Amino acid sequence: MTSPAVALADPWPAPVATGPVDAVVSLPGSKSLTNRALVLAALADGPSVVRRALRSRDTLLMARALTGLGAAVDSSGDDWAVTPMPTATRPARRAPAEVDCGLAGTVMRFVPPVAGLVDGVVAFDGDPHMRNRPVGEVLTALTALGMRVDDGGRGSLPFTVAGEGRVPGGTVVIDASASSQFVSALLLAGARYDHGVDVRHDGKPIPSLPHIEMTIAMLRARGVEVDDTDANRWAVAPGPVAAHDETIEPDLSNAAPFLALAAVTGGSVTVRDWPIATTQPGDALRDLLAQMGCTVDRVDDGLRVTGPAGGHRDLLGLDADLHDVGELTPAIAALCALASTPSHLRGIAHIRGHETDRLAALAAELGALGADVTEHPDGLSLRPAPLGGGVFHTYADHRMAHAGVIVGAAVPGVLVEDVATTSKTFPDFPGFWAALL
Numbered sequence: 001m002t003s004p005a006v007a008l009a010d011p012w013p014a015p016v017a018t019g020p021v022d023a024v025v026s027l028p029g030s031k032s033l034t035n036r037a038l039v040l041a042a043l044a045d046g047p048s049v050v051r052r053a054l055r056s057r058d059t060l061l062m063a064r065a066l067t068g069l070g071a072a073v074d075s076s077g078d079d080w081a082v083t084p085m086p087t088a089t090r091p092a093r094r095a096p097a098e099v100d101c102g103l104a105g106t107v108m109r110f111v112p113p114v115a116g117l118v119d120g121v122v123a124f125d126g127d128p129h130m131r132n133r134p135v136g137e138v139l140t141a142l143t144a145l146g147m148r149v150d151d152g153g154r155g156s157l158p159f160t161v162a163g164e165g166r167v168p169g170g171t172v173v174i175d176a177s178a179s180s181q182f183v184s185a186l187l188l189a190g191a192r193y194d195h196g197v198d199v200r201h202d203g204k205p206i207p208s209l210p211h212i213e214m215t216i217a218m219l220r221a222r223g224v225e226v227d228d229t230d231a232n233r234w235a236v237a238p239g240p241v242a243a244h245d246e247t248i249e250p251d252l253s254n255a256a257p258f259l260a261l262a263a264v265t266g267g268s269v270t271v272r273d274w275p276i277a278t279t280q281p282g283d284a285l286r287d288l289l290a291q292m293g294c295t296v297d298r299v300d301d302g303l304r305v306t307g308p309a310g311g312h313r314d315l316l317g318l319d320a321d322l323h324d325v326g327e328l329t330p331a332i333a334a335l336c337a338l339a340s341t342p343s344h345l346r347g348i349a350h351i352r353g354h355e356t357d358r359l360a361a362l363a364a365e366l367g368a369l370g371a372d373v374t375e376h377p378d379g380l381s382l383r384p385a386p387l388g389g390g391v392f393h394t395y396a397d398h399r400m401a402h403a404g405v406i407v408g409a410a411v412p413g414v415l416v417e418d419v420a421t422t423s424k425t426f427p428d429f430p431g432f433w434a435a436l437l
C-alpha cells in the first residue's frame with residue numbers, strides 16, 4: 001500500500017476549495033474488479049495477469065488470503081501475476097491457514113467458498129466491526145454444498161472452513177437481501193465444484209445487482225457457463241476456469257468524491273479512461289449527477305462533470321432509489337446535504353450492514369454539521385440548511401471519509417477523523433485529494 005509521505009493529522013482538516021476546481025484525474029483500479037480477478041485467477045487452469053490492479057488494503061488482503069490457500073500473487077508492480085492454487089487432481093494437504101478479512105466484504109464472502117477446495121483447515125477473522133457484518137447465509141450454503149464450516153452457531157466471524165480438496169456442490173436456496181456478495185461468492189467458485197452450483201434467492205429484492213452482473217460477465221470471459229435466464233436463480237456449470245489476463249477499469253465508485261468536487265465548486269472534473277460499457281455501479285453517477293444539475297459529457301480522455309455555475313448553491317436535491325448502487329450513498333448524501341432543494345434517498349436499508357451502519361452514521365455526522373436530515377428505515381431525507389464546521393467521524397468507513405471531505409470542500413472547518421481509513425480502497429486518498437484543492 002502506498003503510505004503518505006508525512007504523518008496525517010487526525011482529525012484531518014479537510015481542504016476548502018477557494019474557487020471552481022478544474023482537474024483531470026487518473027483514478028486507481030476498481031476494488032470489485034480487482035478482487036474478482038484475483039479469485040478467478042487463483043481458481044484458473046493456468047497463470048493470469050491482473051493488469052493495473054488496485055493496490056489498497058482490500059486487494060492486498062485478498063492477495064494474502066489466496067496466497068494462504070496455495071495461490072501465488074506477485075503484487076510487486078502495477079500488473080499482478082497470479083499462479084493458481086493446486087487443483088484437486090494434485091491435492092496436497094495444507095497446514096492450517098488464517099485469513100484476515102480486515103473490513104473487506106469481498107474477502108469475507110468470496111474466499112470461504114474457495115477454501116472448501118483446499119485440503120486443510122482455514123480460519124477466518126477480521127476487524128472488530130467485521131464480526132457484525134452478515135455472512136451467515138454464505139456459511140449455511142457452504143454446509144449444504146458439502147463443506148465443513150464451524151462458526152460456533154453465530155453466523156458471523158470468526159469461523160473455520162475445513163476443505164477436503166473437492167466440493168460436491170449442487171443446489172442451494174439463500175436469502176441474499178442483505179448483500180449481493182452472497183450470490184457472487186457462490187458463483188465465483190461454483191464451476192470448480194463437482195456438480196457446479198445452482199443458487200436460488202428467496203427473500204426481499206437483492207441489492208447491488210450490477211455487482212452480480214459483474215460476477216457473471218467475468219465468469220463468462222473465462223469460459224464458465226452461467227445460466228441466469230430465470231430471475232433470482234443462477235446456475236454455474238462445472239468445468240475449468242480459463243486463465244485470463246484482465247486490465248482493471250478505474251474505480252467508478254471512488255470517482256464519486258472527485259466528480260462531487262466539480263458539483264460542489266461549480267468546476268469541471270474529468271475522470272480519465274471512463275469505460276464506454278461497464279458493469280460497475282459507479283457508472284450510475286452520470287445519471288445521478290445530471291439529475292442534480294451537473295453537465296455530464298463524454299470527452300476524448302474520459303468523462304467530464306461540470307457543476308452548476310453557483311456550485312452547491314445551485315445544486316438540485318435528488319429523489320432516487322439507490323438500491324442497485326448503495327455504495328454511492330455516502331458521497332451522494334453529502335451532495336444532498338449541500339444542495340439547494342430537498343432530497344430523498346431510498347431503497348438502501350442494506351447499507352446498514354456495510355462498513356458501518358451508513359444510514360445512522362450519515363444522519364449523525366451530517367446532522368452534527370447542521371444538516372437537516374431524517375433517517376428512515378431504508379433511507380435518508382435531507383432538506384437545505386446552513387452547514388458549519390466540526391469533527392466528522394468516519395467509523396472506519398472509507399466512504400464516510402469521502403462524504404466528510406466533500407462537505408469540507410464547501411464548508412470551512414470540517415475535520416475528518418481517521419481519513420486514513422480511505423486506504424481500504426484508495427492509496428493515499430488524502431494526498432490525491434489535497435493536490436486538487
Ligand SMILES: O=C(O)C1=C[C@@H](OP(=O)(O)O)[C@@H](O)[C@H](O)C1
Pocket residue numbers: 031032033105106178179180181184207208211326327350
Ligand atoms: O461484489 C462487490 O464487489 C460489491 C457488492 C456490493 O455489496 P452489497 O451487495 O453488500 O451492497 C457493494 O456495495 C460492495 O462495495 C462491493
Ligand SMILES: C=C(OP(=O)(O)O)C(=O)O
Pocket residue numbers: 103104105106327354355399425
Ligand atoms: C460496501 C463496501 O465494501 P465491501 O466490499 O467491504 O462490502 C463499499 O466499498 O462500499
